[in-house]
Amino acid sequence: MQRLSSTRSDGVKLAPLSRFCRCCQLPGYVGTQSLQPPHSNHLHNHCPGNLKSLRCTTLTYSQIISERTKPRMHEFQSEVFMIIGGCTKDEKFVTEVTCLDPLRRSRLEVSKLPTSEQENENEDKKWVEFACITFKNEVYISGGKETQHEVWKYNSSINKWIQIEYLNIGRWRHKMAALCGKVYAIGGFDGSQRIYSVEAYDPFHNCWAEVAPLLFSVSSFAAASYQNKLYVIGGGPNGKLATDKTQCFDPSTNKWSLKAPMPVEAKCINAVSFHDHIYVVGGAMKALYSYSPLEDNWCLVTKFSHERASCGIAACCNKIFITGGRDEKNEVIATVMCWNTENEKLTEECVLPRGVSHHSSVTIRKSYTHVRRIIPGAVSV
Incomplete structure (x- = not known):
């Protein structure tokens, strides 16, 4: 040769x-x-x-990403859910990422949210009202009130946040979704108005491109993907009102359509796809609802004793976990609730070290050979 x-x-x-x-x-x-x-x-x-x-x-030598650096799916991996960012009861912004393992009933140490310097070098931008999604076992975060155009991804194999291409349109109170090999940034607020814009990220070429805009501009809505379609649920068309509309995007035709509306008008909500349904929680609903994309209908899953506005939701270990949020008195919630779809029971999974709202919750597979396990204590899981 x-x-x-x-x-x-x-x-x-x-x-x-x-x-x-x-x-x-x-x-x-x-x-x-x-x-x-x-x-x-x-x-x-x-x-x-x-x-x-x-x-x-x-990337730099300490941030190289390739298939060889990703951990194999072996017995040392667990499916875990992450509670990312948000704010506490005294309106302090959270930079820590809490990673909980329901199966081993433990907490893992992971890298904090990335710092992004402002014009004043002594201050860092706060990650608040951003969007988050998991794609190919990497966590993507985008936008935010102070980080409007920024996009980062977390690589679990090297436990690092890596900055990628900026959004074309800065936004916050928006959502992200993974669909057909791409990551979408949807709707939101640009500081003056709710926006229709939807952008799709191509991981191979590291670029964002505009796709068909929303039928109705909303912020603080819920979004999830199911069988090659994207669903945008509820949200606020302005600062006071909420909507019950369900908007559906088909990437094969690059068109949006309307589906069956929610049973209630709601904003400050989140959603997750699980077992042929999309589960929606948050806002002032005091309930967990599910939507069937196959049958295009809604049903009430269970009721809560309190509101959980701006909470997080994640599907992990064949269960649904609802994290944090704010109640009707605007008090921050520290509990993590678990909905078991098999026995249809709602139980309290654990109590976080502090209450948190306006955060994100996502699920990834984490290797115990790459991160240090923390002895349970501060968090009872």
């Missing part, structure tokens, strides 16, 4: 490697070259296609 090497920067001995690069897409660099940004290597400056691919997949 001919050796692919280069000893000069003028291209004299670069032809074999240059031809090789044109015929393949490399996941990154080899050896010490992984410490360099893609454009710094003259071998790739003559291969625009390969350079574009490398920019999407190559």
